[in-house]
Amino acid sequence: MSTDAIVQMTGKLDPRERWSAVDRCSIGKALDVVRTRSAFLVMREAFYGTTRFDDFAERVGLSDPVTASRLKELVDEGLLEREDYREPGSRTRKAYRLTDQGADLFPVLVALMEWGDRWENDGGGVELRHRDCGARAHIELRCEQGHTLESGDLELAVRPRRKRTAA
Amino acid sequence: MSTDAIVQMTGKLDPRERWSAVDRCSIGKALDVVRTRSAFLVMREAFYGTTRFDDFAERVGLSDPVTASRLKELVDEGLLEREDYREPGSRTRKAYRLTDQGADLFPVLVALMEWGDRWENDGGGVELRHRDCGARAHIELRCEQGHTLESGDLELAVRPRRKRTAA
């Protein structure tokens, strides 16, 4: 087995396990990249298809300087990419588009949206549907055997560090 | 049909659609409740089974005052609840436990963790497994017909406001 510890979720924590700390936690690392509310909302807006500076600012409800900062940071982090484009007959414009890394953040936003729908927004204002079959789409936690899970059904396994005392 | 607009994800946005704005967006509402990195990490720690003040502070890596603020806010928002408990023979202690509302945030944290694993943490340090069958667990976006989806497979439907011009 390739793990060196197993913790029952909601159980006691072995004090020698420091994976909980900042340096091992992917949640913390993710939040270092997408740290602010405005960053999340700019990403939401990119998923909605917004590409232009002024549209980001207006639809997210941010001032121009903050919009500029968030867009630049997200481009620097690799979640968005900026490109020039020109519609025939008009002048060059800038467009911000999701990279693969940015697009991969979608489940996070859907999970936030569904939680907000249930607990903070009286059922929510939008719904996601599968384009091909029209059925509503949801975020789910499932195991590779296909079981649908809740947090209590999980255990957490800590993998050993790679590349260090290779035995 | 109970929707009043359909937008293709990554397509153009109808300018009259203001659901994108703050007042209709459940993502924004969710981020108003759990706004900061430290709030997310405190919730992570609660999922890991931490219940005591000092453990939150140490394992999340927060100063005492910030830990106190986050815990108090999360209790006020209804994501955690504080209870006194007493182990036989020792004095009364305080414990913070997830409420249903707090536990329901789990998919958000898992989605963040998986994104961080893939893009910021070289594959990640922990893995989640289904306790009953041992299979690895993941977050998935699926429609009610059982299709596994990516962001491009979705369309977004805006539901009309309830309780207002009821026709």
Place this chain on the structure above:
DNA sequence: CGGCATCCTTAGGGATACTG
């Protein structure tokens, strides 16, 4: 249109010290 510079206010968060 797509920004940047400047200035300001508030929020996030650490350090230290103290209390029940």
Place this chain on the structure above:
DNA sequence: CAGTATCCCTAAGGATGCCG
């Protein structure tokens, strides 16, 4: 153990104005 009080610094974000 479980916090509070105080102080200080930085980050988040708005308002205004300018610029290519």
